[in-house]
Amino acid sequence: MTRLAYIFLFSFFSTIGIIASDATYYKVAAENGDGVYSILRKYNLVDEYCNIKQFYKLNNLGKDAKLQVGRKYFIPILVYSYNAVNIRTSIGKDDWDLAVGIQKYNEMMHANGLRKSSYKEDKQLWVPFSSLYCGGSTKQNNEHQTLVGVPVANNNINKVTPAKVEAPSSNNSSTKRNFKVEQLFGKAYEQYEEVDQSLKDKVFYIVSGHGGPDPGTMCTTCPQDLCEDEYAYDVALRLARNLKQHGAVVEIIIQDENDGIRDAQYLKCDKDERCNGRKLPLNQRARLEQRVSHINTLYLKYKKKGYKDHTVIALHVDSAGKSARKDVFFYHHKNSPRGKELAHNIHKTFQSKYDKFQKGRGYKGTIRHRGLYMVNNTNPPIVYIELANIQNPLDQKRILLNSNRQALANWIFQGLIK
Template sequence: MKRIFCLLAVLFCTFLLLDVSAQGEYATPKSGEGISSFLERNKRPGKAYYNEFMKLNEKRLRGKEELRLGVKYVLPPLKKGTSASVSPKAVAGKKRVVRERLFGKKLADVTVTSNRLQGACFYVVSGHGGPDPGAIGKIGKVELHEDEYAYDVALRLARNLMQEGAEVHIIIQDAKDGIRDSRYLSNSKRETCMGDAIPLNQVARLQQRCTKINELYRKDRKKYKYCRAIFLHVDSRSRSAQTDVFFYHAPKSVSGKKLAVTMKETFESKYDKHQPNRGFEGTVSSRNLYVLLQAAPVSVFVELGNIQNTFDQRRFVISSNRQALAKWMTEGFIADYKQVK
């Protein structure tokens, strides 16, 4: 009897191990972690792993591209030649790592994975900040502040550009808020213009950031053959007005217009791929905006959508959508840079 019991126990453990092996490897996300950073932490970066993860966890995600605390997610199988036990030091030995604390503790170390923007320099500016929250939208009783969402997209854009080998200056900064994956971003007045307090007066505020950009540009133009500034904002219109991303350039700026058009074309191609039946109605036009007239580098001003509109709000509150905005703008810059080179 004892011998039969031992045999059954061995068989049970064997089937249990086979079952776990068949199911694959699981991991639980940390607080504030999005899908991309979750996969990166588990040594599975990149689009291929992301798409496979979405398929494996379709029921757990329930159609949403957001992770929930306490839920175990299936990790895609590691590709041949990679190991989940690879140490950060080993990876850093092969590729250059840049540290930027503004991205937050988890994402502060940026591995340069490409040289597609090597030789390029960017000035990334999120709108408003400090005492000025910019446009304010609402979902129920929750307020959505323009400066917080523009800042999160700005950080994501800056990090993407750095991964492509670019030099990046983040003009508006918050020492506490890194890249955040939550739907509702907490509001604060901590933002500075590279350490300097942001004035409430609109002209003074805009002049401050242009002065900072121009000071940096005077030095950067001697070292980098391609320097571009991007100003990120969120528009405020009637709740019924659903808008696409649209782009402004300075009047008479040939390079600015070319950049804006390239950005628009990039977004069009992405919408054709991801939402083929929707179409893209974003526009390009010239505007006599203060920052476009005063900033010395070639610049583009981007309105990311209408913070009052229910459909546009999804573009801001879902972290993967904010990441997509940053990714597509990065690809727009890469396309523009190739034309200049």
């Protein structure tokens, strides 16, 4: 073999990861109707082109090859033995952000039923090929989310994506990291890292619509009932977590102690939400008065403490005809310049994301003032956000997929801090 050929082969095998002698590639059997893209999409691998190329290489397939039902194929997931210490030492890479991304990916695969048990139980750690050999898709700054239902492995935006963060090992942490716990986020996400104090002077009142005896709008013809209040609450928690990671004061107005951030598609409808520790009234007007009163009381408290920057974010899911597509849209008070400004900032963020990831589709979300009770009676500036049309099958994917719910929270967050 010539020296040039040797160098070429070494470079090739290094690129595809064969040098990882302590890891093997995961195999799955093709099911009826499976193609290359559908099988990779199932495992949230299709958004990185290097994963697609690697699939063909691993299975020695031609460009137009069709998958055979029942045959097992390697997919671009490297399986490492988990050493029960931490992810970094298990894969031999001392990269904190990489480890967090890999952990989140494994938790998502477990939540979606593609893993029978967690990596901590079976000691098998799944690592997407792209996270190691394609510039790191499970690291930060992966924004391939489209919000029309295309699932992706991650939607990280500058350290604000929920992840149950690994606690640093005692012999491997050169800098002190500020970890905090919020039990409302649920066991999988209650621990979060406060990465900076950039929002320490700001107070956010996050209120999800409906709850208690009122599930809000519903889809009762879906495979399982969809309740507006459950999906609005999940996005509310994700947004609250993003804000807390940057030192903001966050008041979650509607709370459910049993429901944290959830990654399932179908979120169970229940009636145990509370406001300020109290049951939500059956009467609609009384429910609205209860949450508005709580917000305004908190506003006075923080105002007396010297806080000057206050924002209310109200999250809802709309209901329209089954054929009607509804991009995320916004309401504000007609006499609130700050509320209008915030709505426009978030709207522009969504517009820029659609322009980037949905070229040619166009973003059709609207902004207008509207005399809703919440909008008219909260003292701090308010942005009232409708996330989707719960009746439309395409809009449903915007709230059904946990990666989409996270994208909604991330993009609202980016608009708020503009």
